[in-house]
Amino acid sequence: MRILIVEDDAKTADYLAKGLDEAGHTVDCAADGREGLFLASGSDYDAVVLDRMLPKLDGLAVLQALRAAQIQTPVLILSAVGHVDERVKGLKAGGDDYVVKPFAFSELLARIEALSRRRTAVAAQTRLNVADLEMDLLARRVTRSGKAIDLQPREFKLLEYLLRHSGQTVTRTMLLEGVWDYHFDPQTNVIDVHVSRLRQKIDRDFGLPLIHTVRGVGYRLAEEA
Amino acid sequence: MSAARRWWRGASFRFAVLYALLFATSMAALGGFVYWSSVDVIERQVGDTVQAELRGLAEQYAERGLPRLLEVIEQRSAPGGDTDNVYLLVAPSGQHLAGNLRSWPEAAQPDGEWLRLRLFRTLEHTEPVTVGARAFELRGGFRLLVGRDMGARESLRRTILEAIGWGLGAALLLGAFGGWLLGRYLLSRVETVSRISRRIVDGDLSQRVPLSGTGDAFDRLAENLNRMLARIETLMTGMRVVTDSLAHDLRSPLTRLRSRIEMALREQEALHPDGSGTGQEAADRQVLEQALAEVETIRGTFDSLIAIAEAEAGLTRVAFDRVDLAELVAELAELYEPLAEESHCRLRVALDGPAAVPGHRQLLAQALSNLLDNALKYGCQGGEIAIALERTGGEALLSVSDRGPGIPAAAREEVLKRFVRLDESRSLPGSGLGLSLAAAVATLHDSRLELQDNAPGLKVVWRFALAADG
Numbered sequence: 141m142r143i144l145i146v147e148d149d150a151k152t153a154d155y156l157a158k159g160l161d162e163a164g165h166t167v168d169c170a171a172d173g174r175e176g177l178f179l180a181s182g183s184d185y186d187a188v189v190l191d192r193m194l195p196k197l198d199g200l201a202v203l204q205a206l207r208a209a210q211i212q213t214p215v216l217i218l219s220a221v222g223h224v225d226e227r228v229k230g231l232k233a234g235g236d237d238y239v240v241k242p243f244a245f246s247e248l249l250a251r252i253e254a255l256s257r258r259r260t261a262v263a264a265q266t267r268l269n270v271a272d273l274e275m276d277l278l279a280r281r282v283t284r285s286g287k288a289i290d291l292q293p294r295e296f297k298l299l300e301y302l303l304r305h306s307g308q309t310v311t312r313t314m315l316l317e318g319v320w321d322y323h324f325d326p327q328t329n330v331i332d333v334h335v336s337r338l339r340q341k342i343d344r345d346f347g348l349p350l351i352h353t354v355r356g357v358g359y360r361l362a363e364e365a
Numbered sequence: 366m367s368a369a370r371r372w373w374r375g376a377s378f379r380f381a382v383l384y385a386l387l388f389a390t391s392m393a394a395l396g397g398f399v400y401w402s403s404v405d406v407i408e409r410q411v412g413d414t415v416q417a418e419l420r421g422l423a424e425q426y427a428e429r430g431l432p433r434l435l436e437v438i439e440q441r442s443a444p445g446g447d448t449d450n451v452y453l454l455v456a457p458s459g460q461h462l463a464g465n466l467r468s469w470p471e472a473a474q475p476d477g478e479w480l481r482l483r484l485f486r487t488l489e490h491t492e493p494v495t496v497g498a499r500a501f502e503l504r505g506g507f508r509l510l511v512g513r514d515m516g517a518r519e520s521l522r523r524t525i526l527e528a529i530g531w532g533l534g535a536a537l538l539l540g541a542f543g544g545w546l547l548g549r550y551l552l553s554r555v556e557t558v559s560r561i562s563r564r565i566v567d568g569d570l571s572q573r574v575p576l577s578g579t580g581d582a583f584d585r586l587a588e589n590l591n592r593m594l595a596r597i598e599t600l601m602t603g604m605r606v607v608t609d610s611l612a613h614d615l616r617s618p619l620t621r622l623r624s625r626i627e628m629a630l631r632e633q634e635a636l637h638p639d640g641s642g643t644g645q646e647a648a649d650r651q652v653l654e655q656a657l658a659e660v661e662t663i664r665g666t667f668d669s670l671i672a673i674a675e676a677e678a679g680l681t682r683v684a685f686d687r688v689d690l691a692e693l694v695a696e697l698a699e700l701y702e703p704l705a706e707e708s709h710c711r712l713r714v715a716l717d718g719p720a721a722v723p724g725h726r727q728l729l730a731q732a733l734s735n736l737l738d739n740a741l742k743y744g745c746q747g748g749e750i751a752i753a754l755e756r757t758g759g760e761a762l763l764s765v766s767d768r769g770p771g772i773p774a775a776a777r778e779e780v781l782k783r784f785v786r787l788d789e790s791r792s793l794p795g796s797g798l799g800l801s802l803a804a805a806v807a808t809l810h811d812s813r814l815e816l817q818d819n820a821p822g823l824k825v826v827w828r829f830a831l832a833a834d835g
Contacts, residue, residue: 149617155624162631193613220616221609223675224727225684242620242664245627294699320700324731325665327738327799333703 141165141186141256146176146202147218148194156189159245160252173197177205185213186256189248192219192230200233207234214255218243224323246357250309268303271363273342273350275303284346294319295338302351302361311358335359377548384544385537392536396529404522408497411513412479415499419477419511426503434509438463449514451486451496457506466510473510475502482512495519554583558590570598601678608671615667623660626653669798676728676805688724690761690829691716694754697730701737710745715753720761722829724810732806735799736765736825744769747822759831766824777816803827 143165147153150171157167168185170176173194180188180202188206192199203215217235219226227238237251268275272285280296282289291299301318302310312331316322335351343349352360426434434454442452442465453464461468470482480500483493498512557574564572573594574587630653633646698714705712740750747768755762772780781804800814807814807827817824 149621151621152617152624155621155628158628159631220613223671224725228684240668241616242623242660245624320696322700322730322734323727324734325668327734328704328741330700330704330734333707334700337703 141253142168142184143252144168144170144176144180144185144188146170146173146180146188146194146199147191148172149191155245156248159249163249165252171195173199173202177202180206180213181209181211187252188213188215189252190215190217190235192217192221192226200230203230203233203235216248216252216255218248227323244357246309246354247311247313250311250314250358253308254305254310254314268300268306270303270306270350270361271348272346273303275300284342289341291338291341294334295341298334298338299342302359306361309354309358309360314358375548376552377545380548380551381541381544384547385540388536388540388543389533392532393529396525396532400522400525400529403525404518407518407521408515411497411515411518412499415479415497415511415513416477419499419501419509422509422511423501423503426507426509431505431507434503435463449517451498451510451512451514453510455508457508462507464510469508469510473498473500475500475508475510477501480512481515486514558587562590565594565597570594570601604674604678608674612667612671619660619664619667623657626657626660629653630657666798669802672728672731673798673802673805676802676809685723685725687721688726688729690720690722690729690763691718691754693726693729693733694752694763697733697737698752700734701741705741705745705750708741708745709748710741711749713749713751715751715755717753717755720754720756720829720831722761722810722812722831725806728806728809732803733763733765735803736827739799740765740767740769740823740825743767744822756831761829761831763827763829764824766819766822768819768822771818771821771823772816774818780816781814 143160145153145156145160145167147156147169148171153169153171157169160167168179170179174196176188176190176194177197190199190202194202197205199217199219203217206213206215214236215234216237216239217230218239218241219230220241227240230238236255239248239251266276266278268277274283275281275296276283277300282291282296282299297319298315301315310318312326315331315335316324316326339349339351343351348363350361350363352362354360422434422437425437438452438454441450442463448465451464451466453466453469454462455469456462459469466484466486470484472482473480477499480498482496482498484496485491485493486496495515496512497515498510500508500510502508554577561572561574573591576584576587578584630650633650633653637646694716695714698712702712737750737752744750744767749768751764751766753762753764753766755764780800782801803825804814810829812827812829815826815828817826
């Protein structure tokens with residue numbers, strides 16, 4: 141992926157660039173809003189990490205300018221303003237995701253990788269599958285190796301989210317947001333027990349486990365570990 | 366409250382009654398004064414005139430004898446004279462000697478006192494008339510009565526009384542109407558102020574009280590309120606700037622700190638992907654992981670403090686939507702049910718139909734999840750946690766009850782405050798801000814959080830007032 145980082149704090153920008161580079165992405169950096177807007181509108185990036193408070197041109201202004209120019213590159217807003225309503229403001233301005241500082245790099249990486257997927261997966265899909273696991277979105281039916289699996293509505297949504305992000309790491313907060321539409325940090329391991337229930341139904345009676353735990357980060361649905 | 370009762374108790378009605386009473390009282394006082402100064406004074410003057418005349422006649426008699434007296438009386442009571450004047454002279458036997466009165470009235474004592482008599486003046490009169498008179502006994506047993514027909518005075522009295530009556534009625538009506546108008550006017554101005562203040566309390570600080578432009582007391586009040594509001598807005602904006610820049614200034618170094626630790630950990634992992642390495646390296650890794658956990662704790666505490674401060678300032682009220690508490694409770698119960706089961710705890714849900722309130726869905730969910738976290742953390746050994754939503758009257762009661770050790774009555778108020786944790790729970794993870802955040806969110810929603818004894822266990826009751834149409 142080609143990723144643009146617009147961040148005025150040099151150390152944070154360096155660290156982000158280094159981490160993303162290690163994860164196999166190509167990274168450009170901009171230190172202020174004007175440069176960020178210039179770069180983002182000039183070349184084709186797969187995702188933009190945009191700091192909220194920037195010198196010269198505020199992050200939200202950059203975002204609005206991009207969207208006004210019909211540039212639909214997915215944008216992840218990185219903000220030191222953590223309030224829930226600020227998040228809504230950011231998403232309304234055209235942001236695709238919102239991460240509050242201080243962030244865990246693994247969380248940010250998972251979200252950036254999920255972003256690029258979002259753009260390609262917008263087209264209406266009626267079937268999702270990984271290995272022998274299949275989900276029919278119209279009939280709301282799930283089968284593995286042709287065997288029907290009975291899921292509760294919430295388990296269905298959870299599996300759908302994992303399938304839509306198959307091969308990617310998804311974090312607990314991403315699951316709480318994507319499946320339950322709640323934007324707070326789960327204090328306890330509420331999400332883990334939901335995943336382990338789903339795992340019981342999807343993986344227990346089959347040889348190859350599909351839901352993998354990514355230590356300290358979250359989960360990944362994939363054929364190989 | 367019904368419209369009629371509201372009207373009855375309303376300020377307009379009270380103004381109307383007060384004004385009607387005030388008008389009527391002043392009208393009655395004025396009327397009373399007019400009545401007294403016309404009717405009473407006239408009667409007293411008549412009494413004095415009669416007295417003087419009586420004395421004059423008595424002198425005539427004393428100086429010039431009975432014939433002169435008879436002559437004067439005949440002269441004065443002749444048909445050509447003033448018919449309102451009444452005279453009568455009788456002999457000691459009671460026989461009529463002179464005057465225009467038929468016979469001596471029985472009630473008349475000849476002692477010179479002022480009398481009011483109702484009598485028939487002559488045989489031709491079919492209606493009795495009121496006569497004010499004085500009677501006197503002359504030397505030789507003759508009795509003399511001089512009086513005035515009070516008919517004219519009576520009709521004057523009646524006219525005045527009638528005028529007072531009409532005036533009183535008009536005063537009552539005008540007073541009531543004027544009072545009502547004034548009440549409505551004052552009320553509408555007060556209502557404007559109170560409507561605007563309500564919006565400001567709800568978090569919209571840009572509101573101002575409009576001025577009528579007359580520069581009256583209400584305008585001065587509005588001006589002062591507006592000045593106060595401008596001041597509050599400045600302070601609030603200041604607070605916002607402080608929390609925002611504090612957030613920024615604290616989050617940025619925390620981000621760098623966290624990045625450094627994560628980078629160091631990743632470098633270690635790159636060197637020894639299988640977790641091997643020297644004992645020193647393993648120890649280093651442990652220290653780094655602990656440091657990372659501490660950063661996470663600081664972040665959690667900081668986020669909660671900011672959220673509490675913002676909820677208490679009421680700034681988030683602008684983002685309120687209609688939230689169905691029943692739906693929210695059902696969703697969170699569903700979210701926590703597997704975790705409860707894993708903790709060998711049954712989560713019992715009792716919902717009592719929808720209960721919509723204006724609210725902030727995310728904050729409400731977070732507060733409720735804090736309550737459930739607490740119940741699971743401290744109250745699980747009882748084997749059951751109950752979450753209920755009841756509707757009683759105009760209230761919705763959301764409660765989370767457990768069968769754990771509960772909280773002693775004396776400490777219940779205390780734990781809603783920031784950072785308060787009971788000694789027994791110090792060993793468990795958590796910032797001690799969960800309940801304070803829930804309490805702040807409750808305050809933001811004009812609702813109340815109460816901790817009660819569940820005998821045994823703790824029952825947290827969250828009391829919402831429901832809108833009339835909710």
